[in-house]
Amino acid sequence: MGVYAESCLTELLVALSLAVVALYVWFSRCYQYWHQKGVPYLEPQFPFGNIYKSFVGQQSMPMDVTDAYRQFKGKRFGGMYFFNRPALVVVDPDLIRTILVKDFWSFQDRGIKVDESDPLTRHLFLLGGNKWRRLRVKLTPTFTSGKMKMMFQTMLDCGRELAAVLEEPASRGQVVEMREVGARYATDIIASVAFGIDVNCQRNPEAAFRQWGRKIFETSPLRTVQSVLNAINPSSVKLIRLLRGESDVSKYFRKMVSDTVAYREENNVSRNDFMHLLIQLKNKGCIDSDKPGGQREKDEEDAWKLSIDDVAAQAFVFFLAGFETSSTTMSFALHELAHHPDIQARLQEEIDAVLKQHDGQMTYDAINSMQYLDKVVAETLRKYPPVVILNRENNVEYKIPDSDVVLDKGTPIMIPVYGLQHDPDYFPEPERFDPERFSEEQKAQRHPYVYLPFGEGPRICIGMRFGLLQTKVALIYLLSRFTFEPSEKSVRHLTFEPRSFVLMPKGGIQLRIGNRKQL
Numbered sequence: 470m471g472v473y474a475e476s477c478l479t480e481l482l483v484a485l486s487l488a489v490v491a492l493y494v495w496f497s498r499c500y501q502y503w504h505q506k507g508v509p510y511l512e513p514q515f516p517f518g519n520i521y522k523s524f525v526g527q528q529s530m531p532m533d534v535t536d537a538y539r540q541f542k543g544k545r546f547g548g549m550y551f552f553n554r555p556a557l558v559v560v561d562p563d564l565i566r567t568i569l570v571k572d573f574w575s576f577q578d579r580g581i582k583v584d585e586s587d588p589l590t591r592h593l594f595l596l597g598g599n600k601w602r603r604l605r606v607k608l609t610p611t612f613t614s615g616k617m618k619m620m621f622q623t624m625l626d627c628g629r630e631l632a633a634v635l636e637e638p639a640s641r642g643q644v645v646e647m648r649e650v651g652a653r654y655a656t657d658i659i660a661s662v663a664f665g666i667d668v669n670c671q672r673n674p675e676a677a678f679r680q681w682g683r684k685i686f687e688t689s690p691l692r693t694v695q696s697v698l699n700a701i702n703p704s705s706v707k708l709i710r711l712l713r714g715e716s717d718v719s720k721y722f723r724k725m726v727s728d729t730v731a732y733r734e735e736n737n738v739s740r741n742d743f744m745h746l747l748i749q750l751k752n753k754g755c756i757d758s759d760k761p762g763g764q765r766e767k768d769e770e771d772a773w774k775l776s777i778d779d780v781a782a783q784a785f786v787f788f789l790a791g792f793e794t795s796s797t798t799m800s801f802a803l804h805e806l807a808h809h810p811d812i813q814a815r816l817q818e819e820i821d822a823v824l825k826q827h828d829g830q831m832t833y834d835a836i837n838s839m840q841y842l843d844k845v846v847a848e849t850l851r852k853y854p855p856v857v858i859l860n861r862e863n864n865v866e867y868k869i870p871d872s873d874v875v876l877d878k879g880t881p882i883m884i885p886v887y888g889l890q891h892d893p894d895y896f897p898e899p900e901r902f903d904p905e906r907f908s909e910e911q912k913a914q915r916h917p918y919v920y921l922p923f924g925e926g927p928r929i930c931i932g933m934r935f936g937l938l939q940t941k942v943a944l945i946y947l948l949s950r951f952t953f954e955p956s957e958k959s960v961r962h963l964t965f966e967p968r969s970f971v972l973m974p975k976g977g978i979q980l981r982i983g984n985r986k987q988l
């Protein structure tokens with residue numbers, strides 16, 4: 470028995486060693502890729518390539534790209550490896566513009582492989598090619614300023630609730646974790662406008678919807694394995710799906726949407742929200758015009774209608790892409806304001822003055838006239854861009870202009886948003902929080918493609934206006950009533966969750982909150 474076990478073990482060890490040697494040879498060949506193309510590159514380390522730090526959990530994968538950007542500074546672009554997969558990091562803002570705008574049709578896909586057998590993944594963020602283009606055309610009218618105004622009342626209701634929830638902690642001068650508070654506020658808004666349900670997780674933090682939000686963004690060993698497999702071989706998404714079956718997230722959101730749609734259709738319910746617009750896209754293939762009269766003429770594209778699963782996938786992506794990005798922006802802004810009482814006081818003065826001019830009413834126009842608020846939010850998104858890198862992939866062979874480099878079809882392209890926005894050549898003393906960087910004079914002196922918190926070109930964030938508006942509404946409600954200070958639990962220089970795919974502060978944002986009059 471003992472001899473048998475020993476021989477099995479020996480065989481296993483030999484097989485494993487052979488596998489490692491084979492992998493080493495295969496990866497070493499892959500590591501010739503950028504050298505053969507004549508592209509400057511970072512020396513890879515077997516088997517991680519250039520993502521060792523994110524693999525061991527020291528930082529997130531997009532931050533590995535930020536490191537690469539810093540090392541390629543002075544060059545137009547450079548190569549790195551995700552395990553054995555070559556990816557191009559673009560450094561030159563002119564080339565970034567070419568990729569995002571001028572030659573967009575060669576780079577319209579994100580290169581993130583979709584498991585199309587899960588209907589919930591067939592959404593705007595992940596789809597590529599023609600499917601993305603047709604859907605983008607359909608969904609663009611759901612985000613016009615007319616539609617934003619329609620949903621503005623929901624934001625105001627949730628903003629009022631946000632301030633009401635914080636009244637008691639403020640009266641006691643308590644320390645509050647503002648990221649979670651912001652997440653509940655944004656969840657209430659998006660649950661209401663995208664799914665048509667009132668969850669009020671600001672009063673009921675354990676509401677199912679908030680729990681799903683946490684679950685989607687939480688990290689786990691399985692997720693790490695998935696992203697490793699995805700980096701080595703993107704087609705592995707299918708295998709993962711086969712092993713895992715339909716996810717609970719998918720089941721939950723699809724059921725919720727089909728129940729809501731059925732209820733509204735049976736009871737003839739109409740609300741001013743995204744769900745109402747998505748139902749129009751399901752039933753008519755187009756959205757009624759903002760103009761008086763409502764209907765608009767149908768063209769050929771309009772004939773294509775969204776299925777119920779398409780409706781669920783789009784509502785889901787509005788939730789996925791909208792709540793964490795906006796709520797972290799709000800809490801990052803409060804973090805900086807707490808550490809800069811002068812900027813906080815100036816912003817409060819502006820808010821008070823504009824609200825006074827509008828008889829104390831927070832109108833859409835009042836918010837848009839708050840110029841200092843706009844600068845504070847813009848500087849927050851510069852210092853803390855929730856989406857750290859933009860991904861693209863070329864769908865044809867592509868010769869990089871003014872170079873001899875020809876990219877093979879399907880090369881992952883990384884636009885290092887965080888790196889650019891922390892580059893001292895574009896933003897001197899990048900760690901300093903200075904809203905004046907967004908004065909008209911300073912903006913005019915900068916290359917426009919070094920500031921990309923919402924991306925750029927035809928694939929720019931479709932919810933930009935919505936995200937900015939809900940962040941501003943929250944800040945106005947909070948700063949018109951409360952003052953924020955650092956607490957003994959606050960960290961001056963934030964660090965970020967290494968396993969999160971959006972920029973998320975480690976340990977949250979702990980601030981002392983007080984009533985303005987008392988402080």
Ligand code: HEM
Nearest residue numbers: 594787790791794795856922923924925928929930932936
């Ligand atoms: C502060 C808030 C937000 C930030 C910083 C942000 C940022 C971004 C970024 C960087 C992208 C990728 C753009 C590109 O590749 O060029 C994106 C895409 C997207 N965002 Fe946002 N976003 C925010 C809020 C929202 C909201 C509120 C929604 C929906 C209600 C939303 C929905 C989307 C969707 C659907 C896409 C995919 C667009 C496409 O591929 O055509 N985002 N967002």
